[in-house]
Amino acid sequence: MGGAQLERPSGARPGVCVRRSFRAHAGDQPRRPPGPIPVPGTMKQESAASNTPPASQSATPSAQFPRNDGDPQALWIFGYGSLVWRPDFAYSDSRVGFVRGYSRRFWQGDTFHRGSDKMPGRVVTLLEDHEGCTWGVAYQVQGEQVSEALKYLNVREAVLGGYDTKEVTFYPQDSPDQPLKALAYVATPQNPGYLGPAPEEAIATQILACRGFSGHNLEYLLRLADFMQLCGPQAQDEHLAAIVDAVGTMLPCFCPTEQALALV
Numbered sequence: 001m002g003g004a005q006l007e008r009p010s011g012a013r014p015g016v017c018v019r020r021s022f023r024a025h026a027g028d029q030p031r032r033p034p035g036p037i038p039v040p041g042t043m044k045q046e047s048a049a050s051n052t053p054p055a056s057q058s059a060t061p062s063a064q065f066p067r068n069d070g071d072p073q074a075l076w077i078f079g080y081g082s083l084v085w086r087p088d089f090a091y092s093d094s095r096v097g098f099v100r101g102y103s104r105r106f107w108q109g110d111t112f113h114r115g116s117d118k119m120p121g122r123v124v125t126l127l128e129d130h131e132g133c134t135w136g137v138a139y140q141v142q143g144e145q146v147s148e149a150l151k152y153l154n155v156r157e158a159v160l161g162g163y164d165t166k167e168v169t170f171y172p173q174d175s176p177d178q179p180l181k182a183l184a185y186v187a188t189p190q191n192p193g194y195l196g197p198a199p200e201e202a203i204a205t206q207i208l209a210c211r212g213f214s215g216h217n218l219e220y221l222l223r224l225a226d227f228m229q230l231c232g233p234q235a236q237d238e239h240l241a242a243i244v245d246a247v248g249t250m251l252p253c254f255c256p257t258e259q260a261l262a263l264v
C-alpha cells in the first residue's frame with residue numbers, strides 16, 4: 001500500500017541502477033479516508049465529513065490547481081518526502097521524476113508526524129535553488145480523487161505540517177521532454193515550524209533522537225534514502241547523503257553494548 005512499486009525491467013542485472021518503469025498497482029491504492037492522520041493503532045474508517053478540520057484550522061491551497069492538457073479534472077501532485085513512500089490517498093497514475101530550480105532540505109520542524117513539541121523532528125521542504133534538482137514521485141488524481149486527495153493533504157501537510165501549496169513543473173524520468181504541471185507542498189521560512197539550515201551532523205542527531213505519531217524520524221530519513229537509491233545514479237542528493245552518512249557514524253554511540261543487552 002502507499003507508494004507505487006518500482007519495477008526492475010526483466011533481464012536487468014541485480015544491483016545495477018537501471019531505468020525503471022514506475023507503475024501504480026490497483027492493490028497499492030490506500031484505503032485510509034482523507035482527513036486527520038489517525039494515531040497509529042486507532043485507524044478506523046470514518047466518513048469524510050467527520051475528518052474535515054474546523055474552518056478555523058483549514059488552510060486552503062494558495063496555488064491555483066495546475067492543469068495539464070487532456071483531462072481538465074486531472075491533477076498531478078508532486079511528492080518529495082513522506083509522500084514518496086506514503087501518499088495515503090487514492091491516485092490513478094504515478095511517475096518517478098524531478099523538478100528543477102529546487103533543492104530538498106531537512107529544514108522543516110515537525111512536532112506531530114516525526115517529532116513532538118518538546119523534541120521536534122526534521123522533515124523535508126523545497127528550497128528555491130536555480131541550479132537545484134529534486135527527485136520524487138508525481139501522482140495523478142482524477143475526478144473525485146482530486147477533492148479527496150486535497151482535503152486529506154490539506155490536513156496532513158498544511159494543518160499538521162505547516163506546508164503551503166506551490167505549482168511546480170515536473171519532468172517524468174521516462175519522458176523529460178513532456179513535463180507536467182504539478183502541485184507541491186512546500187514549507188516556507190515564514191511558517192512557525194520552519195527550523196532552517198543546520199550542520200548535517202546536528203540534523204542527524206535530531207533525527208536519531210525524535211519520533212512522532214507517524215513513527216521514528218530515522219524511518220523518514222531512511223525511506224527517502226531508499227527511494228533515491230532506486231532512482232539510480234542520475235539522482236543525487238548530497239544533503240540527504242551527508243545526513244545518512246552522519247547517522248551511520250553516530251549509530252554506534254546510540255547502540256547499547258552487549259553487556260547492556262545482556263547478550264553475553
Ligand SMILES: N[C@@H](CCC(=O)N[C@@H](CS)C(=O)NCC(=O)O)C(=O)O
Pocket residue numbers: 078079080081082083084086110113114123124125156157160161163184185186214220
Ligand atoms: N511535502 C513533502 C514533505 C511531506 C512530509 O514529509 N510531510 C510530513 C508532514 S510534517 C508528513 O506527511 N509526514 C508523514 C510521515 O512522516 O509519515 C512531500 O511532498 O513529501
